[in-house]
Amino acid sequence: MENQHTADLELSLQTRIKEVLGNSLHIRHVDAGSCNGCDFEMMALCNPVYDVQRFGIDFVASPRHADMLLVTGGGTRHLEVALQKTYAAAAAPKMVVAIGACACGGGVVGQSYANTGGIDRIVPVIVYVPGCPPRPSAILAGILLALDKLAACRAAGF
Ligand code: SF4
Numbered sequence: 001m002e003n004q005h006t007a008d009l010e011l012s013l014q015t016r017i018k019e020v021l022g023n024s025l026h027i028r029h030v031d032a033g034s035c036n037g038c039d040f041e042m043m044a045l046c047n048p049v050y051d052v053q054r055f056g057i058d059f060v061a062s063p064r065h066a067d068m069l070l071v072t073g074g075g076t077r078h079l080e081v082a083l084q085k086t087y088a089a090a091a092a093p094k095m096v097v098a099i100g101a102c103a104c105g106g107g108v109v110g111q112s113y114a115n116t117g118g119i120d121r122i123v124p125v126i127v128y129v130p131g132c133p134p135r136p137s138a139i140l141a142g143i144l145l146a147l148d149k150l151a152a153c154r155a156a157g158f
Contacts, residue, residue, distance in 0.1 A: 016148065062089075
């Protein structure tokens, strides 16, 4: 059942990427203070099980080449400016997806002198993917939802 769900998700993703962005979706991963749990789940998207490059998804080194930022970690104050600068450098449409409980709202660290308490306190977020860490299929669902939201915004003329 899980495999069928993931297969359906992947098919929808492939279709949506073509409709909304043309041929491909370029993603820049930003670690804003993660424990690396979310990062490992995210990197599983490139392994032979998920193999998202089949759908035209690629992880890129430069935000200038990225349509989307996948951000992990609670948004530590140490990395606040780095995240702001990465967002500023990203290519339009600058979709930001918060990956994991920390990025969504601070997680176990919460808000403190060292942690902002979620990346939406630093940059605008289009989709939140909860979990500690979220499964790769949940991350795929979050990416798909971000594309759906972008399509809806364009259809509404925004
Ligand atoms: S949500 Fe959990 S796995 Fe992800 S960075 Fe926070 S503590 Fe680590």
